[in-house]
Every structure is written in C-alpha cells, then in structure tokens.
Amino acid sequence: MIDQSVADVMRASVRTVTEETTASAVARLFADEHIGSAVVVNPATGDPIGIVTESDIMRQVAIGADVSTVPVGSFMTSPVITVTSTESIHTAASLMKDNSIRRLPVVDAGDLVGIVTTTDLTHYLPRLRNTILRTRNDLVGH
Amino acid sequence: MIDQSVADVMRASVRTVTEETTASAVARLFADEHIGSAVVVNPATGDPIGIVTESDIMRQVAIGADVSTVPVGSFMTSPVITVTSTESIHTAASLMKDNSIRRLPVVDAGDLVGIVTTTDLTHYLPRLRNTILRTRNDLVGH
Numbered sequence: 001m002i003d004q005s006v007a008d009v010m011r012a013s014v015r016t017v018t019e020e021t022t023a024s025a026v027a028r029l030f031a032d033e034h035i036g037s038a039v040v041v042n043p044a045t046g047d048p049i050g051i052v053t054e055s056d057i058m059r060q061v062a063i064g065a066d067v068s069t070v071p072v073g074s075f076m077t078s079p080v081i082t083v084t085s086t087e088s089i090h091t092a093a094s095l096m097k098d099n100s101i102r103r104l105p106v107v108d109a110g111d112l113v114g115i116v117t118t119t120d121l122t123h124y125l126p127r128l129r130n131t132i133l134r135t136r137n138d139l140v141g142h
Numbered sequence: 143m144i145d146q147s148v149a150d151v152m153r154a155s156v157r158t159v160t161e162e163t164t165a166s167a168v169a170r171l172f173a174d175e176h177i178g179s180a181v182v183v184n185p186a187t188g189d190p191i192g193i194v195t196e197s198d199i200m201r202q203v204a205i206g207a208d209v210s211t212v213p214v215g216s217f218m219t220s221p222v223i224t225v226t227s228t229e230s231i232h233t234a235a236s237l238m239k240d241n242s243i244r245r246l247p248v249v250d251a252g253d254l255v256g257i258v259t260t261t262d263l264t265h266y267l268p269r270l271r272n273t274i275l276r277t278r279n280d281l282v283g284h
Binding site for chain 1: 145165166169170172173176178196197199203204205231235238259260261263265266268270271277
C-alpha cells in the first residue's frame with residue numbers, strides 16, 4: 001500500500017491534440033473539460049510526441065500571440081517525460097520534482113494509457129497518512 | 143513529522159494583484175514568475191479578497207474575451223478558501239480535494255503569509271514515504 005502504483009491514482013481518460021491544434025482551441029478544451037494539459041499525438045500513429053499545458057498557453061497570452069491561429073506544435077514541450085503505469089507514486093512524485101513539472105503522461109509499451117498530475121497525488125496524501133497511522137498501530141499491536 | 147504543518151511546505155513569497163489588474167497582465171506575471179495563481183487583495187488594506195488562477199485566465203481565452211482589458215475583478219474566485227500556517231498538510235490536502243482546488247492562500251490572523259499548492263504537497267510525498275519506512279523500522283526495532 002505505501003508503494004501504490006501510478007495505475008492506482010492516474011486518470012485513464014487523457015485528452016489528446018495534434019501539432020496543428022490552435023492555442024485558443026486548446027484553451028476551450030481545458031476550460032470545457034476542467035483539465036490543465038493535453039498530450040500532443042501524431043495523428044497517424046497515436047504516438048505521444050509532446051505535451052501542452054495551461055502554463056504554455058499562458059506564455060502565448062503573455063507575449064501577445066494571436067491565440068486563434070498559433071499552433072500547439074510551435075510551443076509545446078517535446079519530447080515529453082512519461083512514466084509507466086507500474087511505477088510507484090513516489091517515483092512519479094520524484095520525477096515531477098526533479099523536472100519541475102506537474103503532469104506525467106502514462107505510457108505502457110508505447111501506448112498512452114493515462115495521465116497523472118500533482119492534483120492526483122495530493123488527493124492521495126490523506127490516505128497515505130492513514131496508512132502511516134495504521135502501520136504504526138499494527139506494529140505496536142504486535 | 144507525519145503531521146507536518148502548512149508552514150513547513152508553503153511558499154512564503156506570494157504574488158498579489160488587485161481587482162483592476164487585467165487578464166493579460168496576470169498572464170505575464172504567471173509566465174515571468176513561473177507561478178499559476180495570484181491572490182487578489184484590497185490595495186488599501188492588503189486583505190485577501192479573492193484568487194485568480196491559470197484556469198481562470200484560460201476560461202477568458204476560451205470565451206474570446208479581450209484579455210488586454212478584462213479586469214481580474216470580473217472573473218476571480220471570491221471569497222477565497224484559505225488555511226492557517228499551523229494546519230497540518232493533510233488538512234490542506236483534504237481541503238483541496240473537497241473543494242476541487244489546487245492552491246490555498248495561507249492566512250494567519252488576517253495577514254496573507256504564503257501559499258500552498260498541490261505541487262508543494264507532491265514534493266513532500268517522497269519524504270513522507272521515507273517517514274513511513276523509518277516509522278516501521280523504528281517500531282520493529284523495539
């Protein structure tokens with residue numbers, strides 16, 4: 001339980017866009033779906049080639065880009081750092097910290113199967129605390 | 143240690159804006175400072191009256207608002223949910239989960255003293271895991 005895997009906390013529904021998607025279309029997707037990132041895929045193969053986040057859109061707004069025309073391909077982060085679904089949540093947390101990122105696409109054998117975010121990991125914190133207390137009580141009980 | 147407080151993980155430097163700040167000025171602040179939110183304060187008193195996040199700016203872009211003129215006061219979240227610095231990180235995590243939010247301004251006796259985010263709590267996860275393992279070892283050792 002303390003080494004719970006990424007599969008246990010990830011969201012299996014992950015939104016994808018292509019390099020041609022415009023910044024404003026991505027902003028609408030984020031607002032409509034209440035999400036903060038989308039994985040950029042090759043439309044022919046479905047392979048993940050990058051990621052676009054709220055912060056990337058923010059930067060386009062900040063520099064005064066025409067968000068209705070600027071394509072994701074010109075400002076996405078590529079290549080993208082990913083994890084596999086069998087990694088522990090602590091490995092995912094360390095990867096996020098070490099790379100100063102908040103979202104990790106989950107890729108198993110080349111296939112995009114989900115995404116895990118700092119929000120997902122935070123939601124797990126109260127459960128982790130209960131695990132500590134239970135572990136302590138169990139061990140003291142013996 | 144397992145009930146570490148918000149003061150231990152929060153960022154003490156928190157950016158503030160006023161209701162009159164425009165969406166594009168906020169986007170520039172976020173991009174320049176690599177942050178995802180700012181607390182909206184009353185310029186006369188310094189009291190926190192709301193919060194503006196990347197998602198809020200995203201929604202303005204999504205609806206085609208003129209980001210160079212639309213003021214924060216028209217789309218900020220107000221009132222804002224806050225914590226005190228002496229609360230445990232698990233209380234903060236639960237507050238975020240229950241309210242579907244990612245950032246909590248830290249307010250002590252009416253004064254804004256910091257901000258804690260899902261990112262800060264995620265960075266704490268690997269340390270929490272070590273605590274569990276140490277707790278287990280300590281107890282088994284007795």
